[in-house]
Amino acid sequence: MLIPQPYLLFLGDVTDPLAAKTARGIQVWRPEQCVGELRLPGCTVSLGLEELDIATAVARGAKTLVLGTANAGGYLPEHWLGTVRAAISAGMNVASGLHHRLADEPELVALAASHNVELFDIRHMRPKLSVGSGKKRSGKRVLTVGTDCSVGKMYTSLALEAAMREIGLKADFRATGQTGILVAGEGIAIDAVIADFIAGAAEALSPANEDDHWDIVEGQGSLFHPSYAGVSMGLIHGAQPHWLVMCHEMGRPHMRHLPHSPMVSLADCVEANIRAAHVTSDNVQLAGFAINTSNASEEEARAYCQQVSAEFGVPATDPVRFGIAGIAALLKERG
Amino acid sequence: MLIPQPYLLFLGDVTDPLAAKTARGIQVWRPEQCVGELRLPGCTVSLGLEELDIATAVARGAKTLVLGTANAGGYLPEHWLGTVRAAISAGMNVASGLHHRLADEPELVALAASHNVELFDIRHMRPKLSVGSGKKRSGKRVLTVGTDCSVGKMYTSLALEAAMREIGLKADFRATGQTGILVAGEGIAIDAVIADFIAGAAEALSPANEDDHWDIVEGQGSLFHPSYAGVSMGLIHGAQPHWLVMCHEMGRPHMRHLPHSPMVSLADCVEANIRAAHVTSDNVQLAGFAINTSNASEEEARAYCQQVSAEFGVPATDPVRFGIAGIAALLKERG
Numbered sequence: 094m095l096i097p098q099p100y101l102l103f104l105g106d107v108t109d110p111l112a113a114k115t116a117r118g119i120q121v122w123r124p125e126q127c128v129g130e131l132r133l134p135g136c137t138v139s140l141g142l143e144e145l146d147i148a149t150a151v152a153r154g155a156k157t158l159v160l161g162t163a164n165a166g167g168y169l170p171e172h173w174l175g176t177v178r179a180a181i182s183a184g185m186n187v188a189s190g191l192h193h194r195l196a197d198e199p200e201l202v203a204l205a206a207s208h209n210v211e212l213f214d215i216r217h218m219r220p221k222l223s224v225g226s227g228k229k230r231s232g233k234r235v236l237t238v239g240t241d242c243s244v245g246k247m248y249t250s251l252a253l254e255a256a257m258r259e260i261g262l263k264a265d266f267r268a269t270g271q272t273g274i275l276v277a278g279e280g281i282a283i284d285a286v287i288a289d290f291i292a293g294a295a296e297a298l299s300p301a302n303e304d305d306h307w308d309i310v311e312g313q314g315s316l317f318h319p320s321y322a323g324v325s326m327g328l329i330h331g332a333q334p335h336w337l338v339m340c341h342e343m344g345r346p347h348m349r350h351l352p353h354s355p356m357v358s359l360a361d362c363v364e365a366n367i368r369a370a371h372v373t374s375d376n377v378q379l380a381g382f383a384i385n386t387s388n389a390s391e392e393e394a395r396a397y398c399q400q401v402s403a404e405f406g407v408p409a410t411d412p413v414r415f416g417i418a419g420i421a422a423l424l425k426e427r428g
Numbered sequence: 429m430l431i432p433q434p435y436l437l438f439l440g441d442v443t444d445p446l447a448a449k450t451a452r453g454i455q456v457w458r459p460e461q462c463v464g465e466l467r468l469p470g471c472t473v474s475l476g477l478e479e480l481d482i483a484t485a486v487a488r489g490a491k492t493l494v495l496g497t498a499n500a501g502g503y504l505p506e507h508w509l510g511t512v513r514a515a516i517s518a519g520m521n522v523a524s525g526l527h528h529r530l531a532d533e534p535e536l537v538a539l540a541a542s543h544n545v546e547l548f549d550i551r552h553m554r555p556k557l558s559v560g561s562g563k564k565r566s567g568k569r570v571l572t573v574g575t576d577c578s579v580g581k582m583y584t585s586l587a588l589e590a591a592m593r594e595i596g597l598k599a600d601f602r603a604t605g606q607t608g609i610l611v612a613g614e615g616i617a618i619d620a621v622i623a624d625f626i627a628g629a630a631e632a633l634s635p636a637n638e639d640d641h642w643d644i645v646e647g648q649g650s651l652f653h654p655s656y657a658g659v660s661m662g663l664i665h666g667a668q669p670h671w672l673v674m675c676h677e678m679g680r681p682h683m684r685h686l687p688h689s690p691m692v693s694l695a696d697c698v699e700a701n702i703r704a705a706h707v708t709s710d711n712v713q714l715a716g717f718a719i720n721t722s723n724a725s726e727e728e729a730r731a732y733c734q735q736v737s738a739e740f741g742v743p744a745t746d747p748v749r750f751g752i753a754g755i756a757a758l759l760k761e762r763g
Contacts, residue, residue, distance in 0.1 A: 227654025227689050284624040291623050291658035319562025319665045319708050323626035326651070327658025354562050354707075365703065372689075373654050 096188050096213050096278045097156035098126040101145060101180070105173055106133040107162045113138045115190050116161025118272040122251045126278075128155045131176065138162070147179045157213075159275055160189040167192030174201075181205050188213035190271045215271045216282060225292025225331045227373045232302030235380065235424065236334035237312040238366045240357055242321060242349045244340045245412070246312040247273050249383035252412040253338065254309045256421035264307040267298050269328065273311045283313055284324050291324060295331025307424070310334065316365050317357040318348050326369060333373045336380040337366055338420060343386045343397050359401065381420040382409035431523050431548050431613045432491035433461040436480060436515070440508055441468040442497045448473045450525050451496025453607040457586045461613075463490045466511065473497070482514045492548075494610055495524040502527030509536075516540050523548035525606045550606050555616060560627025560666045562708045567637030570715065570759065571669035572647040573701045575692055577656060577684045579675045580747070581647040582608050584718035587747040588673065589644045591756035599642040602633050604663065608646045618648055619659050626659060630666025642759070645669065651700050652692040653683050661704060668708045671715040672701055673755060678721045678732050694736065716755040717744035 102116045120127050120140045129145035132138075145153070158180035164170060169177075169191055177187055177195070181204045189195050195212040196202060205212050235253065237246040250266055250273070257264035266273070268280025286294045299308040310332040314321030341359060348354035357365075363379055370377040382401050386394030394411055401409035408419035437451045455462050455475045464480035467473075480488070493515035499505060504512075504526055512522055512530070516539045524530050530547040531537060540547050570588065572581040585601055585608070592599035601608070603615025621629045634643040645667040649656030676694060683689035692700075698714055705712040717736050721729035729746055736744035743754035 224655040227683075227686055229688070284622070286623050287619075288621050288623050288626050288659045288662070289619040289656065292655055316661070316704075317707055320559040320627055321624065322665050322704075322707065323658040323660075323662025324623045325658075326661035327623070330654045330657050348562075351562055353564070368700065369651075369657075372652055372657065 096275065097186055098123070098278050099128050099155055100126055100157050100159045101128055101147070101150040101155040101185070102130045102140065102142065102159050102161045103176060104130055104132045104136050104138055104140070104162050105160070105164065105170070106135040107164060108135070108137045110138050112162045112164065113140065115163070115272045115275060116140060116159065118247070119159065119161065119276050122276045128153045133172070133176070147176070147183045147185070151183045151185060155185060157186040157188050160187070160191060161275070163191060169193040169195070169198070177201060178204060181208050181210055184208055184210060186210045186213065188215060188275060190215045190275065192216060215274050216285060218282060218285070220281060220297070222286060222290040222297060223293045224289055225296050225327070227330065230301035230333065231304055232306050232308060233428070234299055234308045234310060234332055234334045235336045235338060236310045236329065236332045237338045237340055237383070238325070238329065239312060239315045239340040240317065240359065240362045241315045241342065241345060242318055244342045245383060245385045246340045249338060249340050249412050249417065250309045250311045251276065252417045253421060256417045257307060257309070257424065260421055260425055262307055262421070262425055263303070263305060264309055267308050267310045269298065269311045269313050283328055284321070288323065291327025292331035295328045296333070299332055312340070316369060317362060319351060319354055329366065329369045330373045334370055334377055335374060336378055336424060337370060338380050338383055339363055339366070340383045341385070343384050343394065344388055363405065379405065379407055380423055381407040383412050383417065384409060386411040386414060431610065432521055433458070433613050434463050434490055435461055435492050435494045436463055436482070436485040436490040436520070437465045437475065437477065437494050437496045438511060439465055439467045439471050439473055439475070439497050440495070440499065440505070441470040442499060443470070443472045445473050447497045447499065448475065450498070450607045450610060451475060451494065453582070454494065454496060454611050457611045463488045468507070468511070482511070482518045482520070486518045486520060490520060492521040492523050495522070495526060496610070498526060504528040504530070504533070512536060513539060516543050516545055519543055519545060521545045521548065523550060523610060525550045525610065527551060550609050551617060551620060553617060553620070555632070557621060557625040557632060558628045559624055560631050560662070562665065565636035565668065566639055567641050567643060568763070569634055569643045569645060569667055569669045570671045570673060571645045571664065571667040571705070572673045572675055572718070573660070573664065574647060574650045574675040575652065575694065575697045576650050576677065576680060577653055579677045580718060580720045581675045584673060584675050584747050584752065585644045585646045586611065587752045588756060591752045592642060592644070592759065595756055595760055597642055597756070597760055598638070598640060599644055602643050602645045604633065604646045604648050618663055619656070623658065626662025627666035630663045631668070634667055647675070651704060652697060654686065654689055664701065664704045665708045669705055669712055670709060671713055671759060672705060673715050673718055674698055674701065675718045676720070678719050678729065679723055698740065714740065714742055715758055716742045718747050718752065719744060721746040721749060
């Protein structure tokens with residue numbers, strides 16, 4: 094799957110800024126792939142991009158209309174269909190991260206076929222996969238792992254890709270979640286594959302490559318999250334990472350959505366991830382910590398990162414506040 | 429899902445005894461649920477059950493025709509369809525473990541509807557699932573885990589169920605694979621669920637129960653198998669086991685189908701499984717080892733089991749050769 098870029102980002106008529114998380118992620122990480130935004134009357138959210146209609150967006154090269162916001166329930170509202178139809182009729186592909194599938198609307202399927210464009214239902218992609226083999230492959234791979242869900246693995250992966258490219262490394266972000274896939278234009282929603290194929294999906298996502306090429310694989314979940322650890326485990330084995338970056342939120346009291354599940358310690362989490370990765374990657378090492386410190390003052394954040402760095406002997410940073418150049422430099426130096 | 433028992437076991441016209449593995453498993457573990465077998469001309473495999481035609485089987489109470497053999501490729505041969513049609517027309521349900529789905533044959537679907545019977549495609553059941561919560565629940569649970577795939581986790585689970593029932597415990601086998609589901613008449617093919625729902629499936633499979641009730645959950649894969657560890661991990665978390673039984677094949681040189689993946693040591697495997705289980709089950713313990721010693725002499729087998737038992741301080745047995753009463757007794761005593 095390769096979603097043709099650049100995009101026109103469709104925001105619908107949402108009023109909750111959080112609903113535009115996907116669209117904002119694309120805009121932050123691939124601004125050059127966003128020709129503009131399209132909003133319906135009543136929409137109070139904006140990315141600050143130029144507002145374009147379909148015709149103008151096509152004229153400026155937009156290849157895909159991205160449904161970049163989700164209303165509650167993830168369905169496709171009737172009054173969004175006019176925009177989707179107009180985009181298809183103008184020759185644009187449509188990519189959606191909604192639960193409700195474009196492919197379940199026969200009218201849209203027929204219209205897309207007649208205009209020779211594609212409909213991408215990101216949450217429901219079912220690539221043909223094999224089970225993982227664990228066979229050694231060439232190229233270098235970094236995997237972001239985490240103490241929990243939603244601690245910044247996608248952000249960290251994309252920030253690391255940017256920082257590594259900046260110091261001259263060949264680095265490609267490999268997306269495993271919905272927003273990441275729209276950012277990269279490709280990827281596999283790894284939590285949506287059949288359980289037997291998790292590791293195989295991760296292998297397919299980060300195939301053998303040149304010896305000096307880096308894949309930065311977006312992690313998912315946590316080995317310590319009672320809901321999603323299976324996904325994390327298969328991803329660790331399939332990614333066959335040479336380096337791990339541990340993502341964490343400073344001060345989070347318990348596992349996300351599970352007040353009965355205490356937060357794991359950084360030391361236990363690092364050890365468990367290194368052990369798991371060791372099954373397919375003999376010399377896997379910890380490259381550093383990416384810590385979301387948004388709930389703390391800058392001073393507290395700095396002190397915490399310094400303390401973690403001293404304890405583990407690797408860089409620890411908040412990539413949003415302090416950047417991630419230290420981890421990129423370590424990877425460049427130690428390869 | 430509850431597949432109505434007893435069964436008529438359909439063997440088709442296979443000639444490879446291994447192809448009847450599923451049918452044989454049902455016959456070994458639930459002989460009282462097998463009214464007979466049905467073979468086509470050319471079939472050289474038999475379970476030694478009485479050969480019955482459809483009408484006689486129905487008269488003797490058979491509720492479901494089980495396609496209990498697989499031809500190479502797992503498809504449904506044209507010349508088996510006559511038997512399937514006859515069973516449906518006689519009021520029997522049909523359960524199939526083939527890759528090819530009964531539900532993909534519109535003629536069979538229509539026939540089943542008109543006779544008010546059900547078609548069960550075991551490999552393709554998609555129960556409505558939630559993600560796992562990791563919340564503590566009542567009842568006792570044992571999970572079989574393994575150093576590898578195909579080391580006897582289903583056999584061990586069923587043998588343990590039988591041994592525990594024999595000493596007066598309330599024990600129920602909980603099936604996670606195809607053959608196990610046909611044996612139990614219910615279960616969830618856990619390697620076929622969507623990755624996000626592995627732990628949730630295991631929770632649904634072994635729900636809260638009476639304090640003195642035991643679920644014996646059939647394990648899958650291995651934390652050290654590069655293809656399937658994600659499934660194993662989610663199952664461990666969702667099963668929330670109080671006790672683990674470690675299954676192993678004596679002398680196996682490397683992970684199944686993966687000559688480049690060395691076999692894990694028992695000590696490392698036990699430790700990793702206990703650590704993983706600890707995420708949802710604080711006091712999880714090892715109950716013993718179930719070792720497939722079929723490649724060794726009885727003397728070697730005994731010596732190996734004794735050595736393992738001495739090293740870990742728990743029973744170690746080959747359940748086929750020596751039974752599994754020692755582990756059942758330990759569970760009864762220590763609860």
